[in-house]
Amino acid sequence: MLDFLGCESLDQLFDTVAEPLRFNGSLKLDKAYSEPDLLTKMTEISNENHTVDELVCFAGGGAYDHDIPAVTKALASRSEFVTAYTPYQPEVSQGILQALFEFQTFISRITGLDVANSSLYDGATALTEAVNMAASFTKRSVLFISDGINPAWREVLTTFTRGTSLTIVNFPLKDGITDWEASPPGYSESEQPPAGLVVGYPNYLGCLEELSVARKIATSLGAALIVAFDPIAMGILKTPGEWGGDIAVAEGQSLGIPLSFGGPYLGLIACKAQYMRYLPGRIVGQSKDVYGKKAYVTTLRAREQDIRREKASSNICTNQTLMAITAAIQLSWLGTVGFKELALRCAAAAKYTKQLLLNIHGVEPMVSSPTFREFALKVPLDPELLLERLIGEGFLGGIPLGKEGILIALTEKRTRGEIDAFAQAFEKALKR
Amino acid sequence: MKQREVITPAEDDIPKSSGGNGSSAPLLGSLAEPTIFELSKPGRRAFSFRSTNIPEYSLDELVPPQHLPEKQLRLVEVSERDIVAHFTRLSMRQYGVDVGVYPLGSCTMKYNPKVCDTVASLSGLTNMHPASDPKLSQGWLKILLCLEEAICEITGMDSATLQPSAGASAELTGLLIMKAWHSSKTTGFFEKGRGYETRHKVLIPDSSHGTNPASVALSGYDIVTVPSNSKGLIDIEALKSLLGDDIAGIMLTNPNTLGLFEEEIAQIAEMVHEVGGLLYYDGANLNAILGVTRPGDMGFDIVHTNLHKTFATPHGGGGPGAAPLAVTSRLAPFLPGPRPYRLDNGSYGWTTPAQSIGRVHSWHGNALVVARAWAYILLNGPKGLKQVSQAAVLNANWLKKSLQDTYDVPYDNFCMHEFVLSCETLKKAKGLSALDVAKCLLQKGFHPPTIYFPLIVHEALMIEPTETESLETLKELSQALKDIARATPEEFGSAPSTTVVQRVDEVQAARSPLLTWDAVSNAAIGQDTRNA
Numbered sequence: 001m002l003d004f005l006g007c008e009s010l011d012q013l014f015d016t017v018a019e020p021l022r023f024n025g026s027l028k029l030d031k032a033y034s035e036p037d038l039l040t041k042m043t044e045i046s047n048e049n050h051t052v053d054e055l056v057c058f059a060g061g062g063a064y065d066h067d068i069p070a071v072t073k074a075l076a077s078r079s080e081f082v083t084a085y086t087p088y089q090p091e092v093s094q095g096i097l098q099a100l101f102e103f104q105t106f107i108s109r110i111t112g113l114d115v116a117n118s119s120l121y122d123g124a125t126a127l128t129e130a131v132n133m134a135a136s137f138t139k140r141s142v143l144f145i146s147d148g149i150n151p152a153w154r155e156v157l158t159t160f161t162r163g164t165s166l167t168i169v170n171f172p173l174k175d176g177i178t179d180w181e182a183s184p185p186g187y188s189e190s191e192q193p194p195a196g197l198v199v200g201y202p203n204y205l206g207c208l209e210e211l212s213v214a215r216k217i218a219t220s221l222g223a224a225l226i227v228a229f230d231p232i233a234m235g236i237l238k239t240p241g242e243w244g245g246d247i248a249v250a251e252g253q254s255l256g257i258p259l260s261f262g263g264p265y266l267g268l269i270a271c272k273a274q275y276m277r278y279l280p281g282r283i284v285g286q287s288k289d290v291y292g293k294k295a296y297v298t299t300l301r302a303r304e305q306d307i308r309r310e311k312a313s314s315n316i317c318t319n320q321t322l323m324a325i326t327a328a329i330q331l332s333w334l335g336t337v338g339f340k341e342l343a344l345r346c347a348a349a350a351k352y353t354k355q356l357l358l359n360i361h362g363v364e365p366m367v368s369s370p371t372f373r374e375f376a377l378k379v380p381l382d383p384e385l386l387l388e389r390l391i392g393e394g395f396l397g398g399i400p401l402g403k404e405g406i407l408i409a410l411t412e413k414r415t416r417g418e419i420d421a422f423a424q425a426f427e428k429a430l431k432r
Numbered sequence: 433m434k435q436r437e438v439i440t441p442a443e444d445d446i447p448k449s450s451g452g453n454g455s456s457a458p459l460l461g462s463l464a465e466p467t468i469f470e471l472s473k474p475g476r477r478a479f480s481f482r483s484t485n486i487p488e489y490s491l492d493e494l495v496p497p498q499h500l501p502e503k504q505l506r507l508v509e510v511s512e513r514d515i516v517a518h519f520t521r522l523s524m525r526q527y528g529v530d531v532g533v534y535p536l537g538s539c540t541m542k543y544n545p546k547v548c549d550t551v552a553s554l555s556g557l558t559n560m561h562p563a564s565d566p567k568l569s570q571g572w573l574k575i576l577l578c579l580e581e582a583i584c585e586i587t588g589m590d591s592a593t594l595q596p597s598a599g600a601s602a603e604l605t606g607l608l609i610m611k612a613w614h615s616s617k618t619t620g621f622f623e624k625g626r627g628y629e630t631r632h633k634v635l636i637p638d639s640s641h642g643t644n645p646a647s648v649a650l651s652g653y654d655i656v657t658v659p660s661n662s663k664g665l666i667d668i669e670a671l672k673s674l675l676g677d678d679i680a681g682i683m684l685t686n687p688n689t690l691g692l693f694e695e696e697i698a699q700i701a702e703m704v705h706e707v708g709g710l711l712y713y714d715g716a717n718l719n720a721i722l723g724v725t726r727p728g729d730m731g732f733d734i735v736h737t738n739l740h741k742t743f744a745t746p747h748g749g750g751g752p753g754a755a756p757l758a759v760t761s762r763l764a765p766f767l768p769g770p771r772p773y774r775l776d777n778g779s780y781g782w783t784t785p786a787q788s789i790g791r792v793h794s795w796h797g798n799a800l801v802v803a804r805a806w807a808y809i810l811l812n813g814p815k816g817l818k819q820v821s822q823a824a825v826l827n828a829n830w831l832k833k834s835l836q837d838t839y840d841v842p843y844d845n846f847c848m849h850e851f852v853l854s855c856e857t858l859k860k861a862k863g864l865s866a867l868d869v870a871k872c873l874l875q876k877g878f879h880p881p882t883i884y885f886p887l888i889v890h891e892a893l894m895i896e897p898t899e900t901e902s903l904e905t906l907k908e909l910s911q912a913l914k915d916i917a918r919a920t921p922e923e924f925g926s927a928p929s930t931t932v933v934q935r936v937d938e939v940q941a942a943r944s945p946l947l948t949w950d951a952v953s954n955a956a957i958g959q960d961t962r963n964a
């Protein structure tokens with residue numbers, strides 16, 4: 001090949017890299033591993049982790065320990081899906097395009113909203129994108145956000161909106177539910193009305209927000225109602241769409257994606273039709289080919305960065321397609337009946353666990369509002385210490401909430417035996 | 433209970449494994465594969481939950497009445513067999529790298545070793561809750577830190593964050609760090625609306641990737657475009673005239689999107705630093721420079737790299753990826769946190785930098801992608817990584833030379849890992865456009881290159897063969913491209929005819945968008961099928 005190029009050495013191909021810039025040493029990296037050696041090493045390192053196979057998991061906070069069926073794993077790892085690029089050439093990408101079209105349909109149904117895109121990175125960035133949508137739609141730059149939104153998501157939102165001169169106004173919780181009547185510091189009514197209101201459903205403390213209140217306020221202010229929802233809850237709760245939400249966002253990890261130490265997960269976003277042209281990211285539509293045959297294609301491309309550059313509605317390019325396909329498979333597997341059953345099981349497990357733990361002396365509900373599958377408890381011990389003691393008993397006991405509370409999450413995976421043992425360990429840990 | 437039960441009971445006498453709709457005709461392209469919604473049949477089930485012995489509660493005991501839906505949510509009713517048949521068929525209507533060459537310029541669609549998939553599916557990695565105490569997640573912290581260090585070594589930088597989920601996310605993160613740095617110079621801390629008014633411009637070349645200007649816009653900086661010269665490189669004189677104390681920085685891709693190395697990069701770095709600006713390196717694609725040259729040594733301050741291009745994460749049909757963002761030590765205090773670090777006793781923990789701009793991910797980034805990338809780096813070692821770049825560059829140059837008499841070569845020099853051709857002459861001569869070339873390649877069973885990018889080349893074909901294709905494959909691809917150049921308008925106008933669908937009407941798709949199956953069936957029957 002070098003002869004064909006008239007080159008004497010491989011180095012000659014790099015002649016345009018001036019000598020002072022050439023890296024002449026050897027990179028300080030381990031020398032190459034063989035495949036078996038690599039697997040041995042990685043298995044050893046991975047064994048230094050204490051997984052949810054070892055510790056019974058009651059932690060949530062946006063990442064949930066669900067069972068994942070064999071069929072989801074098997075289909076989502078088909079190499080035709082795994083090793084494809086973004087479907088730029090529809091003629092050879094009908095598989096991914098159709099799977100994404102079905103995913104969009106599923107997300108539209110579980111949100112009760114007209115359209116969904118084909119995925120964003122994670123829950124936090126989905127929230128950021130929704131806020132940017134509301135700001136461009138209303139041409140306003142103030143945001144009302146509930147303190148009931150996942151704190152990590154709020155932090156990401158704050159980081160990513162540093163450049164867009166968004167003013168974020170935080171509304172406190174009152175007994176677990178957003179107090180929209182509060183007068184947050186640093187904001188007066190005379191200022192610009194908000195582009196949107198952001199509220200969780202259920203919120204970070206697991207509480208069911210009164211979305212009708214948020215809807216009324218959003219309407220009176222001409223703002224978009226943005227609902228951050230738990231997809232699993234949609235099996236038994238009203239959807240964001242039914243509540244009158246304009247945009248809904250979620251972390252889709254619960255839909256067949258392993259915990260994976262936090263990623264890759266799946267950002268979900270859906271909206272009412274009038275916001276459609278403000279949606280970020282890839283969107284798949286059904287069309288026809290030149291012979292009139294049904295065909296799918298990425299559409300409304302004029303919103304995207306590769307076409308619009310600095311005028312694009314978002315900078316997103318690579319998304320989480322494989323996770324979206326995973327979710328579509330998982331939702332097919334659950335089906336109408338399983339989706340509801342799953343939600344019922346999570347809620348029942350949470351109710352049972354909450355009752356048991358509240359029987360323990362000194363343990364109180366942090367807030368009294370109704371919850372779905374996650375709830376906050378006030379505990380008479382430093383939460384970090386309590387959680388550490390629970391690890392000693394074989395439990396990932398939850399997520400600390402400040403200096404006096406913990407957040408506990410349930411899934412369909414927890415059995416009565418595990419929950420009973422957890423309650424005992426909890427009591428023991430508090431007594432010690 | 434408030435809800436109407438409208439669900440058909442399960443078909444008790446039919447095993448879950450039954451289902452499917454018979455023929456494999458959709459594979460042959462003569463029929464469309466129905467949507468999963470059309471395959472739905474009342475009574476079919478696939479789910480299976482573990483027995484838990486948890487007491488049963490009625491819906492009313494679990495959900496306050498005002499939160500109960502008025503309508504039953506409908507998904508589908510299908511068996512496991514239906515699901516497997518459906519998604520397997522869909523997969524067979526899909527091209528991927530594992531099927532054949534995928535020379536999409538700027539995308540680095542190379543073959544990725546399967547052992548990296550095995551690593552990413554180790555239960556010790558997949559079954560870790562991200563909120564686990566560091567004592568429980570030492571293995572993960574080690575992997576994250578080792579990859580961070582490897583990326584710093586490869587790019588010649590000092591510290592990195594692994595949080596950004598993809599290149600675009602890293603770009604915005606890097607620009608916000610740039611902003612935080614400039615504000616810290618003027619006000620001592622990062623505060624919105626103060627300190628950075630004086631530096632409000634970011635320079636980007638006209639050949640840049642679309643995410644660059646989109647990210648600059650989101651960062652709140654103004655965009656100033658730097659023209660390219662006749663060699664396809666930054667026009668130094670033009671750059672000089674744009675530099676001043678209002679410049680926050682410049683974003684460059686090197687090799688640039690024409691596949692050319694910016695020969696004057698050292699001088700460019702000096703000029704930008706001279707006026708107090710910072711240099712951002714869009715290293716989405718490092719395939720040409722592993723062990724050859726390092727952005728840090730070129731003078732860059734901020735670098736991101738896409739693990740889903742160079743470092744063995746297959747693209748998943750559009751994602752997920754992960755894009756570590758590396759910086760020089762003076763910018764490290766602004767990185768997103770928490771970051772993994774090594775304690776004196778050799779164990780690992782989390783720390784958040786003093787002047788951190790804040791999180792850019794819900795958790796710690798796309799951790800499994802990071803694990804896969806580290807496995808890839810270990811598998812190759814320093815020598816292997818350099819060979820990756822040498823082979824990538826050799827393949828690109830071979831292919832370029834083999835096609836130079838057939839297509840226009842707008843910039844004639846040794847290319848790096850990719851190159852750009854143009855169909856301008858062929859378009860004028862007989863109407864053969866870059867799109868036609870792409871469609872003809874499909875006809876011949878190849879995935880086409882990136883077309884119409886970069887924007888500064890008319891009728892562009894941006895070709896990146898990668899290091900994982902053999903000379904035989906390159907020869908076949910080259911021959912195919914030569915044959916296409918000789919095709920008659922009738923031949924290229926009707927391509928592709930061998931694919932499951934032919935050219936798709938994109939105008940209609942955008943004019944009356946049908947984005948869900950419900951929208952399709954509503955349009956067909958004029959009613960809402962979302963709920964029963």
Ligand SMILES: Cc1ncc(COP(=O)(O)O)c(C=O)c1O
Nearest residue numbers: 317318538598599600641643716
């Ligand atoms: C040169 C270049 N920059 C930036 C990006 C954006 O990266 P991502 O798609 O991961 O957001 C890409 C990839 O598409 C690229 O090729």
